[in-house]
Amino acid sequence: MKFQFLVLPIVALLPLRVMAQAPAQAPALTETAAISMEPAAQAILERAVETYKGASGLSFNTSTLYEGKGRLSSQLVRYSRPGKLRIDRVSRKKTYTQLYDGRDHYNVAASTYRVEPAPLQGDAPMTFGRAGYTAEMIGAMLAGKNYLADQQKTMAGLPLGDYLSRVVALGPRLVDGDMLVGVQETAFHRYDRQGQGTSEAHMITTSWFGGSPFALRRVQQRLLYNGQNIRFTERISDQQFSPTFPEGTFVFDGAGLILEEKEDPNAPLYDPRLKVGAVPFPIATQDMQGRWITLSQYKGKVLLIDFWATWCSPCVAALPEVEKVYKKYHAKGLQVVSISLDEEKSDLTSFLKKHKLPWTQVFDGKAWKTKPAVDYGVKAIPFMLIIGKDGKIAAIDPQEKLDAAVKAALAAR
Known part of the structure; x- marks a missing residue:
């Protein structure tokens, strides 16, 4: 299944076990150096690039921590020139494999797999980004590129509204027991929301380098978006340069697996019968207190149905806007029902306990197979x-x- 990214990639995606980072602050928009990189930061990045671009291959483990509350995911990444890559990821007690054999890309999830051509960036697969920010940065360095400098150049050339980025060097300090040096980017993005005002995103990303050979060791990210503060740390371990891989590491074995039909990129992300003015499909389900929920009980009111999950970064990023709309229009007749695609009830209950969302929540632990999601043909969230x-x-x-749509629905006779 897919879920929508504006990116974070995660998405993004992303505890600061080392040292607390101050909340991201937007650089002043009047500054002439809207995009800058200190020479000392440039030198750190170029030194790391020299390490990676000379390697014939690479193997490393990463683990992602969210809000310092435990491991969100872990993965083993193995790469061999030219263009062979294998990513084995464990998330929510499930294992997923991305395999690039130099020609094709195999995406394995449980008992099924998909196959498609593997895009390359030089001889380093562009799809390193599927393994998270850290792996994406390493993928660029393997290709001999300064990831942050390229990112600044790309973002500055896009019509995205106000974009500022400042990259500075951080002196040596102990990070989880290792003496490392850092490169920290403070980025700010303000963009127009098509007549709905503006949104602002503030991001601080700190990349820590050191060891022998000199390489990337940690990445910390803090995002402040529409009032939502999200923090992630990605830690790298067992990093091996130019290793010898066991025979068959980059050979796909489809024994016992079922080939999925290729997804149509133009296919709708929900049932095409859902149209403005149409009668919605019936819903009969229970909320988290065991009370039955049907659409008929909301007749005469405006109902917002939100398909989401706590593991979906774009869903979480959208919640402040949903909460804002709820508080603004609830007294005027707006009701909200959120349908969770989480698998673990504890993930949802702990999230709700922390964020205190005041509207109805539906959960049955069936994830994408929860009946309302199946009935509505939901293939991407948030929806x-x-x-x-x-x-x-x-x-x-x-x-x-969202605000304009709710306002219009409430005004309709």
Whole structure:
């Protein structure tokens, strides 16, 4: 299944066990050096590039921590020139494999797999990014590129509104017991929301380098977006340069696996029968307190249905806007029902306990196979529907126009 990214990639994606980073602050928009990189930071990055670009291959483990509350995912990444890559990832007690044999890309999840051509960046697969920010940065360095400098250049050339980025060097200090030097980017992005005002995203990313050979060892990220503060740390361990891999490491073995049909990139992310003015499909499910939820009980009110999950970064990033709309319009007749695609109830309950979301939550532990998601053909999250007072669909996935869509539905007779 897919989920929507604006990126973070995660997405993004992302505890600061080392030292607390101060909340991200936006550089002043009047500064002439809107995009800058200190020479000392440039030197650190170029030194690391020299280490990676000379390697015939690489093997390393990464683990991602979220808000310092435990491991979100872990993975073993193995790379061999030219263009062979294997990523074995464990997340939510499930294992996933991405394999690039130099020609094709195999995506294995449980008992199924997909195959498609493998895109390359030089001889380093572009798809290093699927293994997280750290692996994406390493993939660029293997190709002899300064990841942050290229990122600044790319972002500055896009019509994204106000974009600022400042990269500085951090002197030697102990990080989880290792003496490392850092490169820290403070980035700020303000963009227009198509008549809905502006949104701002502030990000501090700290990359720590050191050891022998001199290489990337840790990445810490803190994102402040629409009032939501999200922190991730990716730690690298068992990093081996130019290793000898066992025979068959980059050979796909499909024994016992079922080939999935290739996804149509133009296919709708929800049932195409869902149209504005149509009657929504029936929903009969229970909330987390065991109370039955049906659409008929909301007739005469405006209902926002939100398909989401706690592990989905874009879903979490969208919650402040949902909460804002709920507080603004609840007294005027807006109701919200969130349908969770989480598998573990503890993940959802701990999230709700922390964030105290005041509206109805639906959970059955079946993830993408939860009945409302199946009935509505949901293939990507977050996905939202607005049901009008007349019981018909008023808006489909309004995203950044959520406030306007709810306001219009409430005003309709």
